[in-house]
Amino acid sequence: MKDKLLFFFRKLYRLTDKIAFYPTLLGLLGFVFTYVMIYLEEKGISKYLLEIFPALVINNTETARSLLTTFIGGLISIMVFSFSMVMILLNQASSNFSPRLLPGLISNRKHQLILGLYIAGILYCTFILVYIEPNGDKYQLPGFAVLFAILFMVNCLAAFIYFIHSISQEIQINNIMDKIFNVSKKRMLYLIDNEKYNEGDFPETKTWKAYKSKKAGYLQNVSAENIAEIAKEHDVKIDVVVIKGLFVSEENTLFKYEKELETDVIDRIVEHFDFSKSEFVDDNYVLAFKQITEVAVKAMSPGINDPGTALNAIDYLSQLFALRIQKKDKSLNYIDEVAYVSIATINFKALIFQVMAELRTYCKHDVVIVEKLLKMLLHLKSIVKKENEKYRDILDEEIANLIFDAEEAITNKRDIDYIKSIA
Structure with missing residues (x-):
């Protein structure tokens, strides 16, 4: 039963990444709130207020209908x-950047909540408009409910202003990369703080x-x-051989x-x-390396030709690799x-090779980018700790490969000499 509940909650959590989840949820809340207001109107709240x-109640039928009709059309627009x-x-x-960025942008919670607020407002105004009695007196008019429709509209306008500000910030590549990095x-900090690994604590698995x-x-x-927990319950050890992501x-x-x-x-x-x-980067930090690398590569393409963005991307990669150096290559639970x-x-070794292979292939002809990559690798080499001494050899190999490719692609001898002087 516990496994079934955990499975259900994991699936429910995955639904929150869908663009329609929060709009649907807020739309349902707007629908429920509509009938709460109708119930209160049936109990005579407008008559009492x-x-x-009296200033809180709209007591003119035509005014109420005009307001609600205008609100519905305006909210849809x-x-x-x-x-x-x-x-x-x-x-x-x-x-301009990378198709891999789309899942992260689609799952923006703020934009989903704003869309949900619009839907809730439309549903509320529509059902309140339908509830208005065609020939009723002023006490049968849901005046208090119409007041809430005005409040809904004010909130939607405020949300729309915020949306315009947010979308203008969201479209900037520096903000996109900063979000991915954070x-x-x-x-990674969570994994580093919680990881445990001691050599010899887990047996060889070739014959399993x-x-x-x-x-x-x-x-x-x-x-x-x-x-x-399942492994402990059945006194068995499990080796997950597929890399997450x-x-x-x-x-x-x-x-x-x-x-x-x-x-x-086994089914459990x-x-x-x-x-x-x-x-999603939330689940797999390696995806951040892929996304930022692809942004740098796309920025260096002839169609985009934006080396400034590539330089910024390398700065973010440098910070991410500085964190990755602190993490062990294996993880045990x-x-x-x-x-x-x-x-x-x-x-x-595999991670930095994948990143550098792409960057070397598409950026080796640009002296400024090669210089930036070389400085990144040298910086990483300088912060490697003694327990991860093998990382130095990996970084030395990447430095050698970068200089070799640069010598093949750059024809100016002065540029080559400058790059070698840095190394």
């Missing part, structure tokens, strides 16, 4: 305009039984703590287990692997000082 505070602006933002981000930084994946998609999340095909090995397990136990373990067709689950992670 008309006698006590605002919502269409806002949706168009979001589409323009997504199109520009995809064309989310990734938060994720393998479970083949029945699904295809990006491995978005692995609930290592819950898998560890990578695409898993059907029949690929998903995990290995130490001894024979019942089918229902599989439930704690979440697959998705899209990727412990219960009572016993390692029950081993989680595969992308190692530092």
